[in-house]
Amino acid sequence: MDNIEQLIAGLSKDAQVLKPAPRPWLLGLKWLAVAIAYLIISLAISGVRPDLLLEFHKPWFVAEIVLLAGIFVSTALSAAILSFPDLHQHRRSAFAPVWIFALFALVMLFSWLADNPPSPLPVHSFECTISILLFSLLPTAGIFYAMRQFASTHLHLSGSVAVLFAFSTGALWLRLHEQTDSIIHLIEWHYLPMIAVAALGWWLGKKLLRW
Amino acid sequence: MAEQNDNLEALMRQSLAGDQRAYATLLTETTRLLRPFLSKRLRFSNEVDDLLQEILISIHKARHTYDGKRPYKPWAYAIAKFRLLDHLRAHYSDKLRHAIDFDELEENLHEHVTESEMSYESISGEVQKLPEKQALILQLMHQEGYTAKEVAEKIGMNESAVKVAAHRAYKILRERLER
Secondary structure, three states: OHHHHHHHHHHHHOOOOOOOOOOHHHHHHHHHHHHHHHHHHHHHHHOOOOOHHHHOOOHHHHHHHHHHHHHHHHHHHHHHHHOOOOHHHOHHHHOHHHHHHHHHHHHHHHHHHHOOOOOOOOOOOOHHHHHHHHHHHHHHHHHHHHHOOOOOOOHHHHHHHHHHHHHHHHHHHHHHHOOOOOHHHHHHHHHOHHHHHHHHHHHHHHHHOOO | OHHHHHHHHHHHHHHHOOOHHHHHHHHHHHHHHHHHHHHOOOOOHHHHHHHHHHHHHHHHHOHHHOOOOOOHHHHHHHHHHHHHHHHHHHHHHHHHHOOOOHHHHHHHOOOOOOOOOOOHHHHHHHHHOOOHHHHHHHHHHHHOOOOHHHHHHHHOOOHHHHHHHHHHHHHHHHHHHHO
16 A cells, blocks of 8 residues: 555646647548648649549549548548547547448449449559558558557457558559459459458557557 | 536646646545445455555546546546456456466465465565465464464465465575575
8 A cells, every 4th residue: 555655646746737648530631631741742743544534524433532531531530549548538539440341342342333343443453552552551560659648448449440550551552553343353453452451450569559 | 416527527628737736635535436436356355455546546647538528437438447457357367367377276286385484473574575365374373373384264265275385485584595
């Protein structure tokens, strides 16, 4: 008991005026703003696909982009909520990306059914996954650095969500840059790797977000 | 109850504004709040104290993530639960590392592991350097005179495991003392 009293005395001497962390939605919006800036700069450098305006007339393409953007936004907000020990007492919001992912999977399924006759497969394959991964490295480092400033108590989940946020930035960039319409290719090399990446994030979260 | 909650939130707000006395009161109240929660889940009171200290340090480190408008208790309990799970994970992985090897157990059963040629007092310094559980077993057996069976009952292990732990402790002590 004496030890605890001594500890309390020591800690209370350390009490100084401390600025509380911003609210999670503000924090999430801040991270989103940085990621959007990175995306815009990257697209400005690499260029957007030449038929982008035409593609926006296709409902399944629009649905795919909207939901991919939904994943991007929801993972940023979820990562911000997960950075707080008590999830800022908004537990349900932290799990919002799950629903967006389910909708996204459904849209990809319908897009695949609608892709008849199927669009030709591009000549490349895994290069897309590599490109997305390389593009996501900087956002991954950034989001982990930012989350380490807080105190997550859901390390695995936070890691997965953080990496998915970074990966969805990369997936958005490639979808707006690369002129590919083969749904099979998109599922196989753009979106399925998200599962592996989430598993990697699960492990990274435990390693990098300890405090 | 609602008043106590209001108090905790007010104390936390004052603490974040740099009020040292409010912060000391808050940490004392938090200790009072968390002790029964931990006592229900941990066997030894020294474990509870150690973990409480760890939780208080965590609360201190994470206090900027409390914004003063949310209830304090769920925030503090989230940190306590996180540290408790961490502690239990470490405890059980340690237990697995020291799990009984049945072949070794068979080899050792014939030995009188509760008897030692060394006097406890003369080696108590070395005993304290042993892993916590082994040191406790030797202390109970040789300083307080419990049998292996009684020690097993007291600390919730089975008798064979106590004997093996004691035997391992003797081996370590013998090696250290022969050096």
